[in-house]
Amino acid sequence: MPPERAPAATTASAPARPLRRDAQRNRDSLLAAARAMFAEHGMQASLEQVAKRAGVAIGTLYKHFPARLDLVQEVFAGKLAIWVATAEQALSMDDAWEGLCLFLETMCELQARDRGFNDFASIRLPETACLAGQQTRIHDLGVRIVERAREQGGLRPDLVPEDLAFIIWSHSRIIEATDGIAPHAWRRHLYLMLDGFRAERAHPLPEPPLTPEQLYRAMLRLGGADNSTD
Amino acid sequence: MPPERAPAATTASAPARPLRRDAQRNRDSLLAAARAMFAEHGMQASLEQVAKRAGVAIGTLYKHFPARLDLVQEVFAGKLAIWVATAEQALSMDDAWEGLCLFLETMCELQARDRGFNDFASIRLPETACLAGQQTRIHDLGVRIVERAREQGGLRPDLVPEDLAFIIWSHSRIIEATDGIAPHAWRRHLYLMLDGFRAERAHPLPEPPLTPEQLYRAMLRLGGADNSTD
DNA sequence: GCACAACACGAGGGGTGCCTCACCTTTCGG
DNA sequence: CCGAAAGGTGAGGCACCCCTCGTGTTGTGC
Numbered sequence: 242m243p244p245e246r247a248p249a250a251t252t253a254s255a256p257a258r259p260l261r262r263d264a265q266r267n268r269d270s271l272l273a274a275a276r277a278m279f280a281e282h283g284m285q286a287s288l289e290q291v292a293k294r295a296g297v298a299i300g301t302l303y304k305h306f307p308a309r310l311d312l313v314q315e316v317f318a319g320k321l322a323i324w325v326a327t328a329e330q331a332l333s334m335d336d337a338w339e340g341l342c343l344f345l346e347t348m349c350e351l352q353a354r355d356r357g358f359n360d361f362a363s364i365r366l367p368e369t370a371c372l373a374g375q376q377t378r379i380h381d382l383g384v385r386i387v388e389r390a391r392e393q394g395g396l397r398p399d400l401v402p403e404d405l406a407f408i409i410w411s412h413s414r415i416i417e418a419t420d421g422i423a424p425h426a427w428r429r430h431l432y433l434m435l436d437g438f439r440a441e442r443a444h445p446l447p448e449p450p451l452t453p454e455q456l457y458r459a460m461l462r463l464g465g466a467d468n469s470t471d
Numbered sequence: 472m473p474p475e476r477a478p479a480a481t482t483a484s485a486p487a488r489p490l491r492r493d494a495q496r497n498r499d500s501l502l503a504a505a506r507a508m509f510a511e512h513g514m515q516a517s518l519e520q521v522a523k524r525a526g527v528a529i530g531t532l533y534k535h536f537p538a539r540l541d542l543v544q545e546v547f548a549g550k551l552a553i554w555v556a557t558a559e560q561a562l563s564m565d566d567a568w569e570g571l572c573l574f575l576e577t578m579c580e581l582q583a584r585d586r587g588f589n590d591f592a593s594i595r596l597p598e599t600a601c602l603a604g605q606q607t608r609i610h611d612l613g614v615r616i617v618e619r620a621r622e623q624g625g626l627r628p629d630l631v632p633e634d635l636a637f638i639i640w641s642h643s644r645i646i647e648a649t650d651g652i653a654p655h656a657w658r659r660h661l662y663l664m665l666d667g668f669r670a671e672r673a674h675p676l677p678e679p680p681l682t683p684e685q686l687y688r689a690m691l692r693l694g695g696a697d698n699s700t701d
Numbered sequence: 702g703c704a705c706a707a708c709a710c711g712a713g714g715g716g717t718g719c720c721t722c723a724c725c726t727t728t729c730g731g
Numbered sequence: 732c733c734g735a736a737a738g739g740t741g742a743g744g745c746a747c748c749c750c751t752c753g754t755g756t757t758g759t760g761c
Contacts (some may be wrong), residue, residue, distance in 0.1 A: 260707095260708095261706095261707060261708065261757080261758055261759075262758070262759095263707095263708070263709080263757070263758070264707075264708060264709090264758090267708090267709080287747080287748060287749090288748080288749075288750090289747085289748065289749080290748095297709080297710090298709060298710045298711055299710085299711070299749090299750085300709065300710055300711065300750090300751080300752085301708080301709050301710070303749095303750065303751080304708070304709075307750095363644075363648070400663075404659070404660075404663070406648075407641075407645060407659075407660045407663065410641070410644040410645050410647075410648050411637075411640070411641035411644065411645065411660075413644050414593075414640040414641065414643050414644035415637060415640050415641065417640075417693070418593070418636075418640050418689040418690070418692070418693055419681070419685070419689050422685050422688050422689050422692070423681050423682075423685045423689070425678050426678060426681055426685070428677050428678045429634070429637075429676050429677065429678035429679070429680065430634075430637045430641075432674070432676050432677055432678075433630075433634070433637065433664065433667040433668065433676065434663065434664060434667055435667070435674075436666070436667040436672050436673060436674055437663040437664055437665070437666035437667030437668075437672070438663070438667075439672060439674075441672065442669075442671050442672050443666060444662070444665075444666055444669075446659050446662050446663065447658050447659065447662055448655050448656060448658045448659035448662075449659070450659065451649070451653050451656055452653075455649070455652050455653045455656070458652050459648040459649050459652050459653070460648070462648070462652070463647070463648055490737090490738095491727080491728055491729080491737060491738065492727095492728070492729095493726095493727065493728070493737095493738070493739080494728090494737075494738060494739090497738085497739080517717080517718060517719090518718080518719075518720090519717085519718065519719080520718095527739080527740095528739060528740045528741055529719090529720080529740085529741070530720090530721080530722085530738095530739065530740055530741065531738080531739055531740075533719095533720065533721080534738070534739075537720095539719095702761105703759105703760105703761090704759100704760100704761095705758105705759095705760100706757105706758095706759090706760105707756105707757085707758080707759095708755105708756080708757075708758085709754105709755085709756070709757085710752105710753105710754085710755075710756085711752105711753105711754100712751105712752100712753105713750105713751090713752100714749105714750095714751085715748105715749080715750090715751105716747100716748080716749075716750105717746105717747085717748085717749100718745105718746085718747085718748105719744105719745085719746080719747105720743105720744095720745090721742105721743090721744085721745105722740105722741105722742100722743100723740105723742105724739105724740085724741105725738105725739080725740075726737105726738080726739070726740090727736105727737085727738075727739085728735105728736090728737080728738085729733105729734105729735100729736095729737100730733105730734100730735100731732100731733090731734100
């Protein structure tokens with residue numbers, strides 16, 4: 242267990258100990274290749290394919306990114322930052338309902354453009370991961386966006402932040418199905434769901450929401466820990 | 472390409488040429504094992520595991536079911552029949568909206584109880600498959616259920632039968648996420664979506680529905696035909 | 702321009718899963 | 732009770748993927 246990893250500047254010079262020039266070049270190729278592979282094939286894309294696409298041996302990939310998650314996190318750090326920024330913008334809007342729409346639409350658009358991010362949004366990183374903090378931040382912002390929309394009266398009062406997971410998961414599969422066939426279909430689904438989210442004329446729901454623990458466990462599981470039945 | 476397959480009595484005596492007793496026994500074990508494996512692990516469960524669970528050699532499995540789809544179809548024929556029967560019942564109800572609810576709730580419940588059926592419901596079988604006709608029947612019944620609910624005024628007028636695929640796909644992922652953690656969570660999501668489906672809550676949708684061709688292609692793709700990017 | 706640390710390489714061991722086929726074993730009709 | 736046909740078997744070929752590590756290469760500071 243390596244006690245620490247350098248903050249890992251994504252492309253440019255690093256402060257601590259600048260990589261050798263060939264190392265930096267390979268690292269960049271790997272990240273570009275991974276970005277492309279993950280976008281096309283999802284977060285589970287073969288690392289050997291990534292290395293091949295980067296024009297680099299598999300051992301080199303493992304030298305730079307000992308675990309798949311190291312690669313995943315560097316690849317998606319940027320999009321996660323966009324997501325966070327959008328959430329902050331959404332919270333700053335006067336109309337909380339419009340803020341919610343902006344938040345969800347941006348989130349779904351990020352998912353739709355990148356099957357890797359689609360997977361990434363559905364899971365929860367282990368607490369030791371360096372992006373775990375950003376994920377927590379998104380979570381907190383989401384809570385506030387939902388609560389504000391509820392308080393302003395646009396959002397139905399029985400809707401809780403955990404319900405947003407339904408949107409993420411729904412989209413995850415809808416995008417898998419329609420990607421390349423009907424690239425904007427997800428938006429129709431989103432607005433159907435949003436109509437279900439509105440306060441006006443809401444009907445009672447038959448089940449309580451997920452508890453935070455249930456949500457956490459579900460997202461962890463989608464991440465990787467196999468709880469098989471054996 | 473064998474020109475025909477016997478209608479394949481699921482467990483009992485077959486009319487054409489009764490299987491040898493050991494063969495029948497093995498066949499039944501295989502079906503039981505496959506039912507269990509598919510229910511736990513989805514339609515992609517390892518066939519070698521299925522054979523092992525049935526206490527039978529892998530070659531025997533392939534002798535009875537030369538292609539995975541042969542096994543899948545026999546396993547899910549029963550549930551598909553239940554689905555069809557429910558759809559017919561839904562159509563016979565006076566209140567079309569309640570019919571729609573019954574139809575969707577039963578469908579989702581079948582999905583929730585069986586990860587294999589969850590996958591199965593999301594795909595379209597190739598036209599040569601022996602259950603393809605039943606799938607077409609479900610599709611037709613779904614169309615009539617939706618149209619009737621629209622005509623009676625409960626369902627929003629801009630909702631088309633193809634939109635039901637959103638529910639199937641959504642649930643597919645939600646069940647993957649929450650199975651064993653929050654076993655009824657899917658119902659909350661279903662009723663949120665249903666609120667979005669009601670005529671009284673409709674707001675304009677930003678995208679046209681999937682065309683039947685798009686839907687068909689999307690479901691075919693989830694089935695298996697890889698359209699890779701190479 | 703040298704020497705050594707940093708790095709790249711890729712064969713190879715381990716795992717999983719698909720599917721086939723040559724060779725036994727069992728059943729069942731006569 | 733026998734023998735032929737139906738059926739069962741599982742090693743093995745193939746493909747994929749994971750990850751490691753001993754060896755060879757290259758950049759860089761002096």
